[in-house]
Amino acid sequence: MPAPFAPTRINGNGHHKAPMDVEQIFGQNTFGLAEMKARLPRSVHKQLVATIEQGEPINVETADAIALAMKEWAVERGATHYTHWFQPLTGRTAEKHDSFITPNAGGGAVAEFSGKNLFQGEPDASSFPSGGLRATFEARGYTAYDPTSPAFIIEHNNVATLCIPTAFASWTGEALDHKIPLLRSMEAVNKQALRALKLFGDDNVGRVTATCGAEQEYFLIDESFFLERPDLLVAGRTLLGAKPPRGQEMDDHYFGSIPERVMAFMNAVEEELYKLGVPVATRHNEVAPGQYEFAPIFENANVAADHQQLMMMTLQRMAPRFGLACLLHEKPFAGVNGSGKHVNFSMGTDTGMNLLDPGHTPHENLLFLFFCTAVIQAVHTHQGLLRATIASAANDHRLGANEAPPAILSIFLGDQLTDVFEQIAESGKASSSKQSGFLGLGTPVLPHLPRHAGDRNRTSPFAFTGNKFEFRAVGSSQSVSLPLTVLNTTVAEAIDDLATRLEKALGKKRSKKAVENALRDVIAESIRAHKAIVFNGDGYSDEWHTEAEERGLLNLKTTAAALPQLTAASTVQAFETYEVLSEAELESREEVLTEQYVMTINIEAATTENMATTLVLPAAVRYLNELGEAAEALDDLDLDMSGTKKIAAAVVEQVNALQKAAGALSKARAAAHKAKDEAKAMQTKVIPAMATVRTACDALERLVPADLWPLPTYRDMLFVK
Ligand code: ADP
Ligand code: MG
Secondary structure, eight states: OOOOOOOOOOOTTSSOOOOOOHHHHTTTTEEOHHHHHHHSOHHHHHHHHHHHHHOOOOOHHHHHHHHHHHHHHHHHTTEEEEEEEBOBTTSSOBOOEEESEEEOTTSOEEEOOOHHHHHEEOOBGGGSOOTTSSOGGGOBEEEEEOTTSOEEEEEETTEEEEEEEEEEEETTSOBOBSHHHHHHHHHHHHHHHHHHHHHTTOOOOOOEEEEEEEEEEEEEEEHHHHHHOHHHHHHSSOSSOOOOSOOSTTOOSTTOOOOHHHHHHHHHHHHHHHHTTOOEEEEEEOSSTTEEEEEEOOEEHHHHHHHHHHHHHHHHHHGGGGTEEEEOOSOSSTTSOOOBEEEEEEEEETTSOBTTOOOSOTTTOHHHHHHHHHHHHHHHHTHHHHHHHTOOTTGGGTTTSTTSOOSSOOEEOHHHHHHHHHHHHHHSOOOOOOOOTTSOSSOSSOOOOOOOTTOGGGGOSEEEOSSSEEEOOOBTTSOSHHHHHHHHHHHHHHHHHHHHHHHHHHTTOOOHHHHHHHHHHHHHHHHHHHGGGBOOSOTTSHHHHHHHHHTTOOOOOSHHHHGGGGGOHHHHHHHHHTTSOOHHHHHHHHHHHHHHHHHHHHHHHHHHHHHIIIIIHHHHHHHHHHHHHHHHHHHHTTOOOHHHHHHHHHHHHHHHHHHHHHHHHHHHHHHHHHSSSHHHHIIIIIHHHHHHHHHHHHHHHHHSOTTTOOSOOHHHHHHOO
């Protein structure tokens, strides 16, 4: 029977509502600075601001005052529970809700929330991955209040919960989460950048903050299709499915007008996010049919990472209200573009300077050149590590395929900057900045480059885009925290190195002229050593792969090849120097990510086998039955049944191939579990075995009648809006 694939056409609750008042609702559900100021005694508020802005440790005495104000605010908004909201190494968020209610002597109860409740929680850590950092007998884990990221309220219909962003550590103090290292790495950047700025004679800056704006790509499909596909439900991506007659070739979806139901969904997501103080700014269609994007205004990297998690949560939470399912997977559909997350990164000062802003004449802007050089040096030195931060079973489908940045890390600088750096590397100084046609349009930044699939710039995994770098190879479902942590740490290391060389060259001299001359030399030296990472050409081309090899760049094609970089000597050195992660903490991350890789492939393989056996093969056999009956009938009528027989033969061929392939997949999976290197076995044995099953299934999808086919097709999923 054909499944009832009629899409649900509703707009939210089915009725029109007044347009939202952004100013009114923005931050309404967050306990932000304004709210705190209004509710806290002045001295407490002052201390909190010092903590948020200057990273000063919070005074325990003020904790109760903050907790009380926070509770009152939350209870006024209908919250009955609170949760320490944290980011375990799964890459997602975790929460355990506790009620404010405390019984009192009179048999009643009061809402209570102390400084202790606010500052520290103790979830059972044993059910979160720790990568060997914690034995089960010492399963204690602690969550600790992060005052630099505002608490917020999540509303589910009539239930409101106060969520407190927290860090998560073992009882021995090791980081079991992604927030602690991110905060530590931001401190490293702050320290080193301040030191450099002082050398340049800038004493006004009190703090340098890593900034991030992460663009999120995602797919939307009708929820009924999602619920009918075991692979989407369990693995987040389609494990089978023949290519539709039409894919994204027409290029008519990108930046096209947004379908009505999708628009209603986006609007609801924006409203939720505004209430949570997440500054989403742009929305549009992406390249593939059914693919869309949201981008926020950039923020301090720690807050941006929390907000990015809220964005992913909100996208998935709101979709069912519109009869939609939101797919965050990196590659939900074979043959059409996958989804990424462009992590835009820069460093800003509390005096309002963007350290990666070149201005009109970058050759004169030595400060910019210094920090830009630091990023180039960091990315070149730690290219393997950066590759490891984006490694996952899901992202393996993108990186290196001709639709996403290649697995080779390189930096796109654009013509103007490349020219400036080339001048410096050759002669030790740059005397001009190319003012080509597309520059000098009265804006200090490069014009926004078109992101059409044909644009060569899109092929770069790490691109300079005007006044920031954009790490584009990050996966759509990933937490941005690890990539940001690595960027911060390695950039801090490069700034440290450049500043040390500068200090040496300067001796006691500090005059403007002396600093400028020394700086030129230091930059020139670094660029000569690291320019191999700069590549402005087509990252998809075969020539680039050959050239990259000649340049000595790494090409870590798979997760299994990339993850060991997390514990490479150069990684340990950098992370221990800046006290971001210890060797044991790095090892734990490698272990957790490897485990996740193995688990993902294992689940996919089991699901593929199950779908082949319980959905595809039965459908094909039913069809054979029909063909058999038809052939008999034709025979009875003395008609030519050769055509029918040929169809049956084609089906039989695929049925036999599929039956054999499913058996082989089952064996490969069992063998992988016993293999010494399970991740490698998954990659080299199980993935190819899954592909063989898929080939037979997809061949059958082209043969079996639509009304017998048990799954929504690519056409249904991609084109029903
Ligand atoms: P494009 O991708 O075309 O460069 P935008 O200029 O809109 O587009 O920026 C994309 C993302 O980069 C946005 O999320 C934006 O907030 C972010 N971004 C802009 N400036 C910075 C910065 N200084 N630091 C970090 N992210 C930034
Ligand atoms: Mg971008």
